[in-house]
Amino acid sequence: MTPLERAAMILEIPVTFRTANRIDVDKLEWYGQFTHFRNLLRRAYREQLRGRRLMLVADFNGFPIGQVFIQYDSMNELIADGWSRGYFYSFRVMEMFQGKGIGTRLLYEAESVLVERGYQFATLSVALDNPRAFQLYQRNGYEVIGQDPGRWHYVDDLGVTRYVEEPCWILEKALSID
Numbered sequence: 001m002t003p004l005e006r007a008a009m010i011l012e013i014p015v016t017f018r019t020a021n022r023i024d025v026d027k028l029e030w031y032g033q034f035t036h037f038r039n040l041l042r043r044a045y046r047e048q049l050r051g052r053r054l055m056l057v058a059d060f061n062g063f064p065i066g067q068v069f070i071q072y073d074s075m076n077e078l079i080a081d082g083w084s085r086g087y088f089y090s091f092r093v094m095e096m097f098q099g100k101g102i103g104t105r106l107l108y109e110a111e112s113v114l115v116e117r118g119y120q121f122a123t124l125s126v127a128l129d130n131p132r133a134f135q136l137y138q139r140n141g142y143e144v145i146g147q148d149p150g151r152w153h154y155v156d157d158l159g160v161t162r163y164v165e166e167p168c169w170i171l172e173k174a175l176s177i178d
């Protein structure tokens with residue numbers, strides 16, 4: 001043991017998967033890491049209240065350490081059409097909790113939400129330069145159905161319009177209903 005490594009303890013931590021509430025919306029800025037997405041988080045929550053989206057979070061000790069949002073319908077019917085295809089986005093797990101199965105479970109829970117609503121397909125997009133996430137999706141049965149230039153914009157917390165260009169794969173999974 002080095003002088004800096006004085007002791008160790010094993011933590012077993014309970015993580016629950018649930019719909020986000022109003023208090024989570026602020027916490028999902030993750031202490032400044034995603035403050036620039038404040039308007040997007042608030043809009044997703046408003047859409048959840050209208051029944052058009054769902055914000056699913058992984059909760060540890062009252063804090064949302066992971067998230068995936070579900071969009072039930074979209075102008076782009078290839079990804080979501082309001083009755084048979086739903087789109088997952090904003091999928092992330094706090095860095096110190098990554099690689100422990102939380103992301104895989106979030107994906108599974110999001111798929112269950114769609115199955116309960118009678119949807120047949122889940123879709124999502126992943127940046128061309130994110131091979132590890134791509135692998136995770138492939139491992140879980142997602143297949144490429146197209147590519148997208150990934151151009152979009154949003155207004156950040158300071159009111160500045162930010163433009164994003166992130167070419168991505170569009171993936172799809174046929175959900176088993178049994």
Ligand SMILES: CC(C)(COP(=O)(O)OP(=O)(O)OC[C@H]1O[C@@H](n2cnc3c(N)ncnc32)[C@H](O)[C@@H]1OP(=O)(O)O)[C@@H](O)C(=O)NCCC(=O)NCCS
Pocket residue numbers: 091092093094097098099100101102103104105125126127130132133135136
């Ligand atoms: C992708 C992500 C949500 C997966 O959550 P997770 O809890 O780490 O996932 P799991 O523990 O269930 O599975 C781990 C697998 O996820 C994938 N993965 C992708 N990015 C990863 C990362 N930064 N750290 C660990 N695993 C990552 C790998 O395939 C990994 O499997 P491997 O260890 O065999 O390489 C999470 O890693 C993350 O938030 N990454 C940064 C944001 C991101 O890329 N989101 C996806 C956008 S499409």
